Amino acid sequence: xxxxxxxxxxxxxxxxxxxxxxxxxxxxxxxxxxxxxxxxxxxxxxxxxxxxxxxxxxxxxxxxxxxxxxxxxxxxxxxxxxxxxxxxxxxxxxxxxxxxxxxxxxxxxxxxxxxxxxxxxxxxxxxxxxxxxxxxxxxxxxxxxxxxxxxxxxxxxxxxxxxxxxxxxxxxxxxxxxxxxxxxxxxxxxxxxxxxxxxxxxxxxxxxxxxxxxxxxxxxxxxxxxxxxxxxxxxxxxxxxxxxxxxxxxxxxxxxxxxxxxxxxxxxxxxxxxxxxxxxxxxxxxxxxxxxxxxxxxxxxxxxxxxxxxxxxxxxxxxxxxxxxxxxxxxxxxxxxxxxxxxxxxxxxxxxxx
Amino acid sequence: xxxxxxxxxxxxxxxxxxxxxxxxxxxxxxxxxxxxxxxxxxxxxxxxxxxxxxxxxxxxxxxxxxxxxxxxxxxxxxxxxxxxxxxxxxxxxxxxxxxxxxxxxxxxxxxxxxxxxxxxxxxxxxxxxxxxxxxxxxxxxxxxxxxxxxxxxxxxxxxxxxxxxxxxxxxxxxxxxxxxxxxxxxxxxxxxxxxxxxxxxxxxxxxxxxxxxxxxxxxxxxxxxxxxxxxxxxxxxxxxxxxxxxxxxxxxxxxxxxxxxxxxxxxxxxxxxxxxxxxxxxxxxxxxxxxxxxxxxxxxxxxx
Numbered sequence: 102x103x104x105x106x107x108x109x110x111x112x113x114x115x116x117x118x119x120x121x122x123x124x125x126x127x128x129x130x131x132x133x134x135x136x137x138x139x140x141x142x143x144x145x146x147x148x149x150x151x152x153x154x155x156x157x158x159x160x161x162x163x164x165x166x167x168x169x170x171x172x173x174x175x176x177x178x179x180x181x182x183x184x185x186x187x188x189x190x191x192x193x194x195x196x197x198x199x200x201x202x203x204x205x206x207x208x209x210x211x212x213x214x215x216x217x218x219x220x221x222x223x224x225x226x227x228x229x230x231x232x233x234x235x236x237x238x239x240x241x242x243x244x245x246x247x248x249x250x251x252x253x254x255x256x257x258x259x260x261x262x263x264x265x266x267x268x269x270x271x272x273x274x275x276x277x278x279x280x281x282x283x284x285x286x287x288x289x290x291x292x293x294x295x296x297x298x299x300x301x302x303x304x305x306x307x308x309x310x311x312x313x314x315x316x317x318x319x320x321x322x323x324x325x326x327x328x329x330x331x332x333x334x335x336x337x338x339x340x341x342x343x344x345x346x347x348x349x350x351x352x353x354x355x356x357x358x359x360x361x362x363x364x365x366x367x368x369x370x371x372x373x374x375x376x377x378x379x380x381x382x383x384x385x386x387x388x389x390x391x392x393x394x395x396x397x398x399x400x401x402x403x404x405x406x407x408x409x410x411x412x413x414x415x416x417x418x419x420x421x422x423x424x425x426x427x428x429x430x431x432x433x434x435x436x437x438x439x440x441x442x443x444x445x446x447x448x449x450x451x452x453x454x455x
Numbered sequence: 456x457x458x459x460x461x462x463x464x465x466x467x468x469x470x471x472x473x474x475x476x477x478x479x480x481x482x483x484x485x486x487x488x489x490x491x492x493x494x495x496x497x498x499x500x501x502x503x504x505x506x507x508x509x510x511x512x513x514x515x516x517x518x519x520x521x522x523x524x525x526x527x528x529x530x531x532x533x534x535x536x537x538x539x540x541x542x543x544x545x546x547x548x549x550x551x552x553x554x555x556x557x558x559x560x561x562x563x564x565x566x567x568x569x570x571x572x573x574x575x576x577x578x579x580x581x582x583x584x585x586x587x588x589x590x591x592x593x594x595x596x597x598x599x600x601x602x603x604x605x606x607x608x609x610x611x612x613x614x615x616x617x618x619x620x621x622x623x624x625x626x627x628x629x630x631x632x633x634x635x636x637x638x639x640x641x642x643x644x645x646x647x648x649x650x651x652x653x654x655x656x657x658x659x660x661x662x663x664x665x666x667x668x669x670x671x672x673x674x675x676x677x678x679x680x681x682x683x684x685x686x687x688x689x690x691x692x693x694x695x696x697x698x699x700x701x702x703x704x705x706x707x708x709x710x711x712x713x714x715x716x717x718x719x720x721x722x723x724x725x726x727x728x729x730x731x732x733x734x735x736x737x738x739x740x741x742x743x744x745x746x747x748x749x750x751x752x753x754x755x756x757x758x759x
Contacts, residue, residue: 151657152657153653153656153657172656172659173653173656173657174656174657174658174659174660175659178657179657180653180654180657182650182653182654183650184648184650186648186650186651186653186654188651188654188655188669189673190672190673199655199658199660199668200658200659203655203658203659203660203664204659247658251658
């Protein structure tokens with residue numbers, strides 16, 4: 102009942118194109134996260150879905166209806182804003198009740214439903230307070246309670262956790278997932294935080310420069326990126342990129358690194374970028390791989406980041422076991438896990454040699 | 456600590472006290488005179504405080520009935536007392552301020568949210584106030600006394616004159632204070648985050664409902680401050696009232712100027728009494744404004 106379809110959605114502000122043609126299908130009850138750097142069009146896309154922005158062209162379908170012409174309040178949506186947008190002059194109770202009051206729900210029903218929502222979000226003791234008297238996490242729950250009280254089919258969230266401190270953010274992530282499971286509603290969540298996207302999403306929609314770059318489950322977006330942007334966006338520390346070209350023998354060649362491409366049909370002379378995540382870079386002891394100097398160590402506790410100067414323009418970062426004996430200045434050889442190396446077209450950045 | 460440093464606060468205080476004395480002296484003199492009988496008004500050497508304090512002046516201006524022999528002075532017989540002027544002032548100033556506040560608040564909302572009038576509109580509004588009132592006083596007099604009555608007579612056969620009416624002066628007060636209201640309310644409405652209205656809209660609230668339930672409550676204290684501010688302006692307005700009214704409508708500042716008698720000269724006592732009475736609301740409102748301004752705005756839950 103609450104499937105969502107965005108069809109050829111475009112939004113321009115004057116000469117600036119914020120969203121340059123987005124097509125997306127979201128299933129009923131799905132938790133979809135729109136993720137990308139600021140200015141990528143994710144919030145504008147969400148605003149067109151909510152009706153706060155009008156699309157320049159394209160269609161927004163919620164359920165079976167094209168809702169382009171409907172007011173935001175008629176779309177059966179609930180939204181949590183980045184700044185929460187709690188009404189500072191109203192009590193927590195009246196904040197939660199606001200949507201019901203608009204719909205002229207009888208007073209007794211308002212009280213029952215507000216109480217129910219408040220209990221679901223565990224904020225019942227706060228009902229008589231003003232938002233300013235709530236802590237950050239409590240205010241967050243009030244905003245959520247205000248959204249669930251009207252029982253919308255679709256929840257929209259615009260970076261709702263961005264102003265919480267790190268610990269609270271992780272807690273609220275879990276809370277949101279639980280809420281999603283218990284409500285069974287469709288969630289569309291916007292964030293620039295890849296960790297939020299990875300941990301919460303059923304499917305991730307990666308956006309950049311107004312376009313959808315890739316859609317898929319978190320792990321497949323992580324391990325099977327569609328292009329260099331997606332590959333670089335996910336992962337801390339970021340994926341290593343090595344720019345090079347295909348040699349005459351069909352092998353990948355870069356300063357200091359040569360890798361056999363094993364007859365994957367590379368065209369000799371074409372430019373390629375190799376991508377490999379730090380956890381798939383290994384320090385080799387058996388004389389295989391390429392020589393490098395250890396220039397920097399960053400211990401993380403559960404592992405150590407080793408910066409390897411192999412002669413290219415940037416270091417290759419390897420994430421190795423914390424027990425690995427390595428010191429700055431060591432000369433070590435390194436290899437890549439062959440099945441985890443990905444290639445991108447040197448010019449377009451799209452995946453190559455799949 | 457150097458001598459200079461130790462003396463600096465004293466010096467500053469001395470300067471401020473001297474300045475305060477300079478500013479407050481006329482007010483002190485007015486209040487003092489209001490309690491003096493006629494022979495003390497211009498006594499020499501001056502009587503700083505009335506030697507024989509009397510409420511005579513107040514009785515004179517506040518009396519309801521015909522003045523008896525004991526109270527009567529020829530000039531006060533002309534002007535009589537404060538009540539009609541007080542009524543005119545209160546009615547005109549409150550209604551005009553209220554009208555201006557309502558119009559200006561909604562205009563400010565339109566400017567803030569829809570960019571009505573373009574980017575520089577808010578500054579253009581303020582420049583309107585830079586026109587000295589004397590520039591508009593005479594043209595408005597022409598309109599009120601001649602052109603509007605004449606035109607309505609020709610067109611509708613009924614003579615409508617705005618000259619010497621509460622409506623005429625009130626309209627003008629509304630218009631002249633509107634720039635202040637727009638300017639002040641703009642700063643308050645700009646402070647209300649858009650997302651509050653977006654949130655209300657997503658919950659199904661219409662524009663009017665949102666303004667009534669969300670925006671206006673948040674700018675209420677701003678509206679109070681603005682109202683008091685323009686009320687004081689209107690309350691003490693003299694030039695337009697002097698030009699555009701006589702004899703039916705008289706506001707307090709105009710009345711204040713009328714205590715002149717061929718026999719007795721200027722009647723300082725009753726004048727000072729009225730001056731004191733007029734000043735009281737201004738001072739009270741001023742203190743109220745200060746409280747509100749200090750209280751200021753606390754959008755506690757709007758994280759920025």
